Amino acid sequence: MININLPTLKKEEGKEKKEERRRKMFLGIDVGGANTKIATSDSSLVDSIYAPLWHDRAILYDVLRRVYTRLEDTGIDIEGVGVVMTGELCDCFRTRREGVLKIRDIVSTIFEGMEVEVEYFDRSGIFRHGEAIEEDPLAFASTNWLASAKLVSMMHRDVIFVDCGSTTTDVIPIVGGEIKAKRSDIERLHSHAHELLYSGVLRTNVAALLRKVKLRGEEYATSSELFAITADAYLVLGDITRADYKCESPNSYAFATEREAKSRESAMRRLARMLCCDLEEIGEEGAHSIAVQVKDAQVNELITALREMRERYSLNEVISAGIGDFIVKDAVKALDMKLLTPSWDRRLSAVLPAYAVAKLLEIEIANDNAGSAGSNDC
Template sequence: MPITAGYDVGGAHLKVALTDDGRTIAVRQIPCPLWRGMEQLDAALVEAIALIARAEQHAVTMTGELCELFPDRQTGVREIVSHLATELDADLRVYMGLRGFAGTATAMAEPASVGSMNFLASAALVARSLPGALLIDMGSTTTDIIPIVDSMPCPRGITDGERLMTSELIYTGLTRTDPCVVAHSGRLRGREQRLAAGGFASMADVRRILGELPDGIDQHATADGRGKSIEESIARFARVFGRDAENASPAEWRDAAREIADKQMEEIRLAATSVMAEFKQLSAAPVVVAGIGASQIAALMAQQGKAIVHFSTLANAAADCADWATYCAPAVAVALLAGEN
């Protein structure tokens, strides 16, 4: 099998994985605020050079076509594919969902089959090893829930719009989501109140206050441009309640943060329950956890009595990149899948 570099081009990050002979040997997540311009992708690729220099082939999937840089999704797909093919100076294999991989010419001619198909790549890799499973990938912005039945991904929706209708896509993530998207009200010092929807904080602040944010995953600036200490996170979170940090104790702010984090996980639990209800075969199937919120998903679904499998196990990841193989599942998946074909 050739050494393969896999790329997941998102609107906020470039995720890159390197695989060799069916084994995941390196993974990186690089900040890439694509909405600011294609030069952000160039800069991220420069940072990835040390990882991808050994690659004999390249494979890509994406969600970045959704970002504000592009007038529509089809334009976004074409520009990203064209840009990568030029910058990598290589034959690029583009993931087209249920259709598998194609060359750049086919991908640019049929962009609707390319955009936001990264969830299917991860599900296809899971289906190689598990005949039945529920894959839940909680990223920085969204959460994907994909059923695998009879060794096949079986999403009821394919496009983002369809998947939002079927609860297989939820716009809630571990770090970049505004707490006011998670909840319209919260409890502070024993009293319920409305929240201020002003973009004052993020769920990264909530998770930092709770001590639940994995190292190295929150790579973007904070809402106020200040630092990422617990004290600074509490100051931002307090604004969501229309208050200053000194209006409550650190323990009271932790209690308020806990409630909002729990509401976020309850939304995911309800969606997962809805998806599983459509497939009786999944009642005893394990849950495969992926994304930077994998630990939170594992705890949530273990409480429901589900067996837990970390994506890195199915990706045959080296010990030194196992966590990141789980965090960056689609990049790993396209690398492994392309390496087999």
């Protein structure tokens, strides 16, 4: 098992030490369809930027340009850039192949001026240069979860890694330090796999989770409109804050300000619309009840997946990441499994794939340099 030095965030370092760390810093980029996440290998720079590619894929260029400027303004010296992605699935691209290539082109355009190597993480778990993407673009599609799982596997040999994010939940079995999950999304979505649950705690349509709800002892069918999303449910329940609500609300266009759109009352009104009514008709208690049922549906979905992993691989320990870690805690508790304390804090947890790909690249370069030094000594 590899001992990975994760950053100690509270310790204040001297100026000379900071400069030394900057010279050895690596940047990780996770290009998603809704959010682009960045992190440096020492965690001095960590961010998640809402950048919906389906509105305009050029938004990625603007976001990365700001990241580049931010690095220059802060004097951060990047030794290498590691990239993972899931944004290729956005329907602004005709095919996923096209998406991978376009994302590669934008990243390369932005960072070529830094005169550093940009490495892309593929499905086999290795880094490759951008030119290699031409040969097999799909080998680089949807690899962000794999980077996180690989980092976790270096620290925990037998564990179920769960990353519950804004849009999806990854459930990854690691046995003897080996990642047992399938590599493509379609394989992980297979009904027997339970490795990719396409629901998250922000962007998922409530109608995708609940076809019926119970209210005051009666059962009602829900509308299949995009009236409410999971972020509304968890804002009402207090599991997330307004600051965590990093996506558009379903009816954001109806409000003068984002603050109004993402208020608890607005979220309850959207939940009421799931029953084709106003909040005044079901009351706050009714909206709260719908929110509870949304959470129960997601927790139960994860319980099913975890139970399957436990039985299939004889695993009883779970480690979690992502802004939906509260879902993981409830599922683990229901199954009386053991939830491990992660080595990362909540800030890193929300962008773990970006941090993981930065850290993995740092480790690989360090190993290559050590090997070269050893060869020169011979």
